[in-house]
Amino acid sequence: MYYLKAACGFVCFLVLASNVWSMSGWSESRGVYDDVCYLRQAHLFQRFGLGGLDTNLSRDDDHYLDSKLKEIGFSASQSPPCHTLMPATNKFVMQYPPGTGFVLASFPRGFQVIPLYVLTTVLIFGLALLGIYLARTTPSIFLATAFGCVAVYLMINPTKASYSMAPTMVACALAGFLTARFFIAGQPAHRLFLAGLMGLVIGLSVNFRLPNLFLSSGYLLFFAISFLWSRKIEVALQGALFGAALLAGMAPTLLANAINAGSPFSTTYGGADVTAPDFSLGIVRQYVADMQFVLLVLAGAWTVLMWRSNRRDGMSRIALVTAGNLLLNMAFFMSHPVFTPYYTIPIAMLSLWSLLFASLMQPAEAVDDSALGQAAKA
Numbered sequence: 001m002y003y004l005k006a007a008c009g010f011v012c013f014l015v016l017a018s019n020v021w022s023m024s025g026w027s028e029s030r031g032v033y034d035d036v037c038y039l040r041q042a043h044l045f046q047r048f049g050l051g052g053l054d055t056n057l058s059r060d061d062d063h064y065l066d067s068k069l070k071e072i073g074f075s076a077s078q079s080p081p082c083h084t085l086m087p088a089t090n091k092f093v094m095q096y097p098p099g100t101g102f103v104l105a106s107f108p109r110g111f112q113v114i115p116l117y118v119l120t121t122v123l124i125f126g127l128a129l130l131g132i133y134l135a136r137t138t139p140s141i142f143l144a145t146a147f148g149c150v151a152v153y154l155m156i157n158p159t160k161a162s163y164s165m166a167p168t169m170v171a172c173a174l175a176g177f178l179t180a181r182f183f184i185a186g187q188p189a190h191r192l193f194l195a196g197l198m199g200l201v202i203g204l205s206v207n208f209r210l211p212n213l214f215l216s217s218g219y220l221l222f223f224a225i226s227f228l229w230s231r232k233i234e235v236a237l238q239g240a241l242f243g244a245a246l247l248a249g250m251a252p253t254l255l256a257n258a259i260n261a262g263s264p265f266s267t268t269y270g271g272a273d274v275t276a277p278d279f280s281l282g283i284v285r286q287y288v289a290d291m292q293f294v295l296l297v298l299a300g301a302w303t304v305l306m307w308r309s310n311r312r313d314g315m316s317r318i319a320l321v322t323a324g325n326l327l328l329n330m331a332f333f334m335s336h337p338v339f340t341p342y343y344t345i346p347i348a349m350l351s352l353w354s355l356l357f358a359s360l361m362q363p364a365e366a367v368d369d370s371a372l373g374q375a376a377k378a
Contacts, residue, residue, distance in 0.1 A: 008145035015152045016125045031072040037082035038163045041101025053256045055094035084270035088262030095269045097253040099207025100164040120166040121155040127173045134360040158342045164209045171205035176353025183314040199242035203249020218325025277335035286339040295348035318358045
């Protein structure tokens, strides 16, 4: 078993090495407006420290944004992309939350994107190795290996489409691990601690992409229904701690909103991103024809399989949380007027990581029973 795990880990390493080789040739001037704006966000942090939370366009007195836009042929007569006029503050501000720019600011100017993607891909590789290590049967080792290789590959496509996706993928993988630990943990104090960690990680992910807030929807729904059903103070404490940690993780975005939009709960987004939900068959068709739909189908099928084959409290609850999260997130994005190749990737990966780690962490007697059952059928 040890040599098999080592061989499978090496296979994942080969995918990692291929990714790093490909990333080493990437350019930070792809001609994409989002890229320029995330780099401007990083520039503000490098120049002003935490004062970089203020993204007022008037702070571009060193013409960083102008020069970046000129590099990609953007007309100076047009309004700058990714910026919105805020009526409450009368400022043109960046629409994105501050997390992606903050992470990019950790690397030297001109060499920020490659190290961001290499670092986050290595972290995903590390979590894939953890999955292989936790596997206790030959089929589960192959399952963890196959999923790990796919997760590492996805750090190029479609994650490359937006800089915000690289740290989001790490947050989803870590939250998936914590989700499995939370529902399988036995000690109440341990579960309380893990509830806080789950909320914190998902809250931090909101600082990379604002729609990541919907990653918490299934958890909040689960805690609310569980408390109404059981009336247990333990469940109420877990839900309260999850919610408090979620808000704490989102604190940088709430502070940035207060500075740029005039209120912590006012959005800096505009245009199609703030329109009312409206289901469109055209948007649905685009998702169905895209690779991310395959991941959603896999997550949904795995969730149903886990629910039907595991009646233990922990495993069935993971299936319920995952099902609720998938349905609520899909309802939001399918009714959103804008389609991208990566919008539903975070919920798909959070679901798949949760299901994978839950399958690998299930109690030893459950694994034995399953093996015995398969042997009996054979």
